[in-house]
Amino acid sequence: MRDVAVVGFEQSPCVRREQNRNEVEVLVPVLRALREQTGVAGADCDFICSGSSDYLAGQSFAFVSGLDAVGAWPPVSESHVEMDGAWALYEAWVKIQMGQAETALVYGFGKPSMGDLPMTMALQLDPYCVMPLWPDAISMAGLQARHCLDAGVLTEREMAAAAARDRRHAMQNSNAQLRWDRSVDEILAEPYLANPLRKSDCAPISDGASAILLAAGDRAREICERPAWIRGIEHICEPIDLGVRDLGRSRSTQIAAEKAGVGSGKIDVAELSAPFTHQEILVERALGLSLDSSSQTVVNPSGGALAGNPLMAVGLSRIGECASRIFSGEADRGVAHATSGPCLQQNLICVLEGE
Amino acid sequence: MAELTAVVGIGQTKYEAKRLDLSMPGLVRDAAEKALVDADCSWADIDAVILGKAPDLFEGVMMPELFLNEALGGAYKPMLRVHTAGSVGGSTAIVAASMVQSGVHDRVLCVAFEKQSESNAIWALTISAPFSLATVAGAGGYFAPLVRGYIRRSGAPEDTGIRVAVKDRENALRNPLAHLRLEDISFDLVANSPMLWDPIRYLETCPSSDGACALVLENESLASKRSNKLAWIHATEMRSEPTMFSGRDQVMPQATLDNAKNLYKKAGITKPREEIDCAEIYVPFSWFEPMWMEGMLITEPNQGWKMTYEGATALDGDFPVNMSGGVLSSNPIGASGLIRFAEAARQVRGIAGEHQVDGARKALGHAYGGGSQYFSTWIVDSAKP
Amino acid sequence: MSDRQMDGDKPSEHDEDVTLLRVPVSLDYDYSAGVSASRFLRGIEQGKLLGQRCPVDGRVYFPSRGSCPQHAVTFGDETVDLSDKGTIVTFSIVRVPSANIPLELPYIAVNVVLDGADTILMHVLDANPEDVHMGMRVQAVWKPREEWTTSTANILYFRAIDEPDADYDQYKEHI
Ligand SMILES: [Zn+2]
Numbered sequence: 035m036r037d038v039a040v041v042g043f044e045q046s047p048c049v050r051r052e053q054n055r056n057e058v059e060v061l062v063p064v065l066r067a068l069r070e071q072t073g074v075a076g077a078d079c080d081f082i083c084s085g086s087s088d089y090l091a092g093q094s095f096a097f098v099s100g101l102d103a104v105g106a107w108p109p110v111s112e113s114h115v116e117m118d119g120a121w122a123l124y125e126a127w128v129k130i131q132m133g134q135a136e137t138a139l140v141y142g143f144g145k146p147s148m149g150d151l152p153m154t155m156a157l158q159l160d161p162y163c164v165m166p167l168w169p170d171a172i173s174m175a176g177l178q179a180r181h182c183l184d185a186g187v188l189t190e191r192e193m194a195a196a197a198a199r200d201r202r203h204a205m206q207n208s209n210a211q212l213r214w215d216r217s218v219d220e221i222l223a224e225p226y227l228a229n230p231l232r233k234s235d236c237a238p239i240s241d242g243a244s245a246i247l248l249a250a251g252d253r254a255r256e257i258c259e260r261p262a263w264i265r266g267i268e269h270i271c272e273p274i275d276l277g278v279r280d281l282g283r284s285r286s287t288q289i290a291a292e293k294a295g296v297g298s299g300k301i302d303v304a305e306l307s308a309p310f311t312h313q314e315i316l317v318e319r320a321l322g323l324s325l326d327s328s329s330q331t332v333v334n335p336s337g338g339a340l341a342g343n344p345l346m347a348v349g350l351s352r353i354g355e356c357a358s359r360i361f362s363g364e365a366d367r368g369v370a371h372a373t374s375g376p377c378l379q380q381n382l383i384c385v386l387e388g389e
Numbered sequence: 390m391a392e393l394t395a396v397v398g399i400g401q402t403k404y405e406a407k408r409l410d411l412s413m414p415g416l417v418r419d420a421a422e423k424a425l426v427d428a429d430c431s432w433a434d435i436d437a438v439i440l441g442k443a444p445d446l447f448e449g450v451m452m453p454e455l456f457l458n459e460a461l462g463g464a465y466k467p468m469l470r471v472h473t474a475g476s477v478g479g480s481t482a483i484v485a486a487s488m489v490q491s492g493v494h495d496r497v498l499c500v501a502f503e504k505q506s507e508s509n510a511i512w513a514l515t516i517s518a519p520f521s522l523a524t525v526a527g528a529g530g531y532f533a534p535l536v537r538g539y540i541r542r543s544g545a546p547e548d549t550g551i552r553v554a555v556k557d558r559e560n561a562l563r564n565p566l567a568h569l570r571l572e573d574i575s576f577d578l579v580a581n582s583p584m585l586w587d588p589i590r591y592l593e594t595c596p597s598s599d600g601a602c603a604l605v606l607e608n609e610s611l612a613s614k615r616s617n618k619l620a621w622i623h624a625t626e627m628r629s630e631p632t633m634f635s636g637r638d639q640v641m642p643q644a645t646l647d648n649a650k651n652l653y654k655k656a657g658i659t660k661p662r663e664e665i666d667c668a669e670i671y672v673p674f675s676w677f678e679p680m681w682m683e684g685m686l687i688t689e690p691n692q693g694w695k696m697t698y699e700g701a702t703a704l705d706g707d708f709p710v711n712m713s714g715g716v717l718s719s720n721p722i723g724a725s726g727l728i729r730f731a732e733a734a735r736q737v738r739g740i741a742g743e744h745q746v747d748g749a750r751k752a753l754g755h756a757y758g759g760g761s762q763y764f765s766t767w768i769v770d771s772a773k774p
Numbered sequence: 775m776s777d778r779q780m781d782g783d784k785p786s787e788h789d790e791d792v793t794l795l796r797v798p799v800s801l802d803y804d805y806s807a808g809v810s811a812s813r814f815l816r817g818i819e820q821g822k823l824l825g826q827r828c829p830v831d832g833r834v835y836f837p838s839r840g841s842c843p844q845h846a847v848t849f850g851d852e853t854v855d856l857s858d859k860g861t862i863v864t865f866s867i868v869r870v871p872s873a874n875i876p877l878e879l880p881y882i883a884v885n886v887v888l889d890g891a892d893t894i895l896m897h898v899l900d901a902n903p904e905d906v907h908m909g910m911r912v913q914a915v916w917k918p919r920e921e922w923t924t925s926t927a928n929i930l931y932f933r934a935i936d937e938p939d940a941d942y943d944q945y946k947e948h949i
Contacts, residue, residue, distance in 0.1 A: 053806060054808065055808055056808030056811065056839070058839060059808050062841050063848075075846075082629075089445055091803075094446050095474055098760075101629060101630075101762075102632070102841065103841065105631075105845050105847075107843075107845070109629060109644035110629055111626075111628060112629040113480055114472055115469060115471055115472065116445065117469070125487075128487050128491045128493055131491035131492065132391055132392075132491035133391055147804075148805055149803045154801055157799065158450070158451045161449060161797065162412060166797045271455070271464075271465075271467065275459075278459075285465070374455070375455040380455065380468065409793040409794065527872060530868055530870070534864035534866045534884075541942075541949070542946075583869065585868075586867070586868050588866075631844060632843070633894075635831075635833035636892070636947045636948070638947075
């Protein structure tokens with residue numbers, strides 16, 4: 035395998051609603067900032083890959099306009115996944131592995147605020163038997179949380195602690211959307227939104243975009259003083275039916291983490307994309323982070339998805355947030371997580387390391 | 390590229406207007422199972438599943454790969470969903486191939502589908518942004534003005550499109566999987582069919598189809614153990630450019646020319662018309678055959694129509710195009726590109742049945758999409774590079 | 775979200791296959807035009823056609839989406855007033871109905887380059903289908919002023935004007 039690193043990361047602030055800017059207008063400054071940070075223009079990269087969703091935009095081919103932000107001229111070698119940008123990064127990483135690229139631009143963008151997000155997400159479900167009932171995304175997550183509580187997998191207090199920690203961390207992150215400091219007891223006093231989930235257990239709805247520059251070998255060292263080398267990147271998908279999965283753990287995260295080699299060294303920082311507190315706990319456990327109480331891992335220093343959740347960019351941003359801490363020398367080794375589908379159906383794990 | 394990769398299994402559904410007998414999972418599974426049978430392997434032998442399809446709005450399912458996970462044997466495996474507009478079927482094959490070429494996986498399943506009967510494609514394609522007057526009716530509405538531009542520029546005779554349609558529809562009669570099989574096809578039948586988007590007539594247009602196509606791709610060490618004829622991937626290429634900018638040549642976009650140039654360079658091809666034995670090209674409206682003959686550098690600018698006129702692109706011509714009947718005969722949009730890539734592979738494997746080109750060794754698979762802005766192509770060959 | 779019912783086609787016998795299930799999906803979207811398109815739409819509300827100039831090559835984009843897709847640069851605040859006359863670059867006579875297009879068939883879809891602009895506008899032409907041709911000079915026909923809104927539909931259609939056809943070389947790069 036070739037040595038490939040994240041050498042640049044930029045994002046737009048996570049906001050509840052980009053009232054005035056369309057997707058391209060959100061993306062253009064992000065890509066410009068990335069170019070300034072790295073000295074490499076996106077259009078000059080050997081490969082470009084993006085992640086977005088037509089259903090968030092409410093239009094077919096919504097991703098096509100994303101190319102306008104790149105300045106794809108002369109024509110570029112480019113692809114798109116209808117997935118979070120983290121999977122676009124995976125595709126780009128593969129392209130570099132096969133020797134067809136030395137640099138790659140990856141971006142993800144979404145404006146979920148335009149629609150009714152929890153209901154839109156119902157369209158992910160089996161269209162014949164489940165979707166006609168319109169189970170919204172929060173109710174689906176609530177079913178999983180209830181299972182976890184009743185099976186004794188976790189407690190509401192642990193969920194509230196995750197909610198508090200992430201938003202407290204986010205106070206240091208100007209790009210985060212939910213930034214506050216509340217006690218676990220205050221959170222537990224909140225009314226239920228979708229029992230057993232409280233509002234604080236849920237990620238916000240955020241608009242936003244993010245972009246990453248990947249580079250191989252010496253090219254990475256030229257661009258970035260301390261590249262965040264990708265030591266492992268794996269993704270696994272489970273069946274969608276809640277009835278055939280163990281909802282009390284994230285098996286796909288665990289398999290991906292093992293294959294990516296998460297456990298083969300200490301983890302300084304973990305950036306998780308779980309949109310609900312109970313899911314964040316399940317992911318932490320699947321990564322083996324919370325098993326060791328002496329662990330020095332800082333989980334979600336940015337606040338994670340619970341503090342800013344621009345769908346289609348949020349997973350890519352986790353990789354970027356993790357990489358940023360390696361760029362700065364704050365961390366030597368980190369793990370980033372991205373998810374898709376109801377109740378942690380599909381998960382991607384990326385292990386990053388500085389030299 | 391690092392690992393040599395071969396197409397070792399190909400599966401296709403029968404293409405029809407409405408496959409009421411199959412659900413979406415049933416449709417993709419039918420193609421996938423056929424590909425596995427062809428490859429003589431089982432679900433357990435597959436390392437990863439790559440799925441492609443056109444806009445989610447076509448079936449009303451957001452990211453349908455999620456609910457199709459089990460139908461595609463993807464449980465607890467990596468799954469990736471590609472979407473690059475009309476070129477997506479081709480891009481999906483290229484992304485799947487890269488999974489093997491990079492050494493990341495040994496054997497992958499690549500599937501593309503569309504079940505157009507479960508929604509209204511013209512509605513989903515007619516982008517009606519607020520604050521504007523919608524005037525572009527579906528893909529035909531977008532491409533008809535470009536076809537007119539091509540006719541003006543090349544001086545092509547007005548009946549070129551009719552001739553392409555007749556040729557492709559005759560080829561479809563040799564392909565039992567084709568959706569449109571018109572036994573009484575003739576020049577007059579096409580010429581007298583209604584003008585839909587002038588200058589494009591009804592029978593010069595692709596249908597809306599349900600269908601799926603699947604490939605099994607394998608690395609060299611696995612594929613070399615096989616004794617049957619395989620399709621080795623010699624080169625893949627993807628190129629994109631923005632939909633619109635001032636002075637953009639929409640008839641003959643730079644992206645197609647760059648794509649062709651890079652593809653041939655990677656495949657070591659210097660005289661494409663002579664070295665390539667046959668091609669499956671994405672031709673949703675008949676006029677795009679001459680246009681892409683030029684766009685793929687098979688012939689000189691403004692000369693593409695002559696290939697049609699001289700019969701060069703016929704099944705017995707010197708450069709057969711769309712032996713299967715092409716997109717004009719079967720069009721499950723998201724799968725249409727992959728079907729082109731699959732047909733190219735079938736030709737070099739010598740398993741194309743009634744529409745086999747004798748002795749085909751090297752073939753071109755091609756797809757395009759968006760506003761003629763996304764291009765994906767591959768060259769497959771019966772011999773290793 | 776307005777419509778959320780389910781209307782399964784009931785099989786007459788319980789052992790018959792269900793081949794079709796009708797599940798109407800209706801989602802409402804609250805769309806933002808964006809900074810640049812808003813400026814353009816505010817202009818058209820006043821009957822003005824405002825283009826924007828690419829700072830790299832000076833070409834005038836109309837309609838503008840706020841940045842140049844070729845050079846990936848954001849346009850400034852400067853706008854360029856454009857004439858409502860232009861040239862038909864290419865066209866199609868459409869005889870296919872589409873649910874989201876409110877026009878009577880056949881209608882003539884045209885790509886027009888307005889005088890002073892360097893990109894095409896897609897609109898419709900009111901003319902006898904036999905008369906439409908490339909290079910034809912046309913002008914916008916506007917709705918009555920009191921009906922103007924923030925939409926390109928303020929222009930009802932284009933109509934031929936009594937000017938000689940534009941030379942092919944003048945507009946061929948816009949095809
Ligand atoms: Zn420009």
